[in-house]
Amino acid sequence: MADTIPVRAGEGIDLAPLEKYLRSTFRDLPSGELELTQFPTGASNLTYALKVGDWEAVLRRPPLGPVAPKAHDMGREFRVLQALVGHFQLAPKPLAFCDDHSVLGAPFFLMERRHGIVLNTDFPTGVTPTRDLGRRLSQQMVNELVGLHQVDYTKTDLVHMTRPEGFMKRQVDGWISRYNRAKTDDVQGVEELMKWLADGVPEESGCAIIHYDYKFNNAMFNRELTQMVGLFDWEMTTVGDPLADLGAAMSYWLQADDPEMLKVGLGKPPITIKDGFFTRREFIEAYAQQSGRDVSRSHFYVTFAFFKLAVIIQQIYYRYKAGQTNDSRFMNMNHGVAALVEWALQSVRRPD
Known part of the structure; x- marks a missing residue:
């Protein structure tokens, strides 16, 4: 069962500048097309799954439009994840932070992609609730x-x-x-x-x-x-x-x-x-x-x-x-x- 959905209307990302950033940041990025999907839960920051060949990452960025001062601080969340490395293994490993607005129009960070089941309002197909x-x-x-x-x-x-x-x-x-x-x-x-x-x-x-x-x-x-x-x-x-x-x-x-x-x-x-x-x-x-x-x-x-x-x-x-x-x-x-x-x-x- 997929844990992502196609990107919602109005929340797309221009892939060309993003791919340019990725290839300059991750020198071992494999060749191939950059694939983008979106995580469906959450009503605040926007979270996307990135995939190029067998390389995967998760991208987090603030919501579109004006945001409140000090809210949706991508740099701070990235530093929090850095601080947790080696101390709390459930926190995903941070990979890179970008505050160059020419890439996405807002700061964002990348972290490791983990796979599993996220439970929200229902159990996934095939799981019998007991x-x-x-x-x-x-x-x-x-x-x-x-x-x-x-x-x-x-x-x-x-x-x-x-x-x-x-x-x-x-x-x-x-x-x-x-x-x-x-x-x-x-x-x-x-x-x-x-x-x-x-x-x-x-x-x-x-x-x-x-x-x-x-x-x-x-x-x-x-x-x-x-x-x-x-x-x-x-x-x-x-x-x-x-x-x-x-x-x-x-x-x-x-x-x-x-x-x-x-x-x-x-x-x-x-x-x-x-x-x-x-x-x-x-x-x-x-x-x-x-x-x-x-x-x-x-x-x-x-x-x-x-x-x-x-x-x-x-x-x-x-x-x-x-x-x-x-x-x-x-x-x-x-x-x-x-x-x-x-x-x-x-x-x-x-x-x-």
Whole structure:
């Protein structure tokens, strides 16, 4: 089953300058035609698969149109991957970074191509979902998140790229500011939610490397679904409170008994609603047991993560409404924003 699709309309790349760059950068590039396909998941940066003969790579670039200052920083994501080499094997090896706008019109980087299965909303053809499979995949997700948080960031170059002190306060203030800058529609309850978050920032639980976008469609498994073989989309990675990473993961981890407005607010729900997958509570408890961390304040982190996800979706919808992208997937994302805010408020009023 192919993990890429033909390039979406309006998101193509001029192959001539790209191939010229590739041949000047990779001297052992084989002869042959440059083939380009696109990875279908993700609503932010654009990610493509490149192939020339038996040579393969993955290209990441910012979305088309204007982007917010400091957002979609390809150079930073490339340096994050460089820092993880030798410390966390699920991170793909970075190959090259290019900030010459004459090639693609924007900075981009290349990383190694890995092969396997990326799970999103359904299992691939030929895989029979079972309760046991759901639980095994859930536990693998717990295992690798704990493993990432156990990496000693002081032994990596991330120590020079990050500022962990005061992380959560900066996060809450920063994401509230991002929402206000990207505001379009009036969303009921959002002011109440932002005040609750600003007033309730907890003491931080520690410092660790956090992926901050940890979910199934950023992970790759082997064909037997017995082992994770890759973790992608390191744009938001930093050093900060590991419970913020856990909370972010839980904002994507929908479960079968969630309200319908939450499950379908952003389209088809993820596989985590299927039989056997951990609930958010089970995931948090498994994480606590394996990591030894105190998760008694996880309610705040999960609520903040739902707000943060709402802001990310709002930023994408803002770009669509402003005519900066014509991707039809973004047309109704305002409904997803409202659903996430409503769910976060329900969480405030009735903690899990």
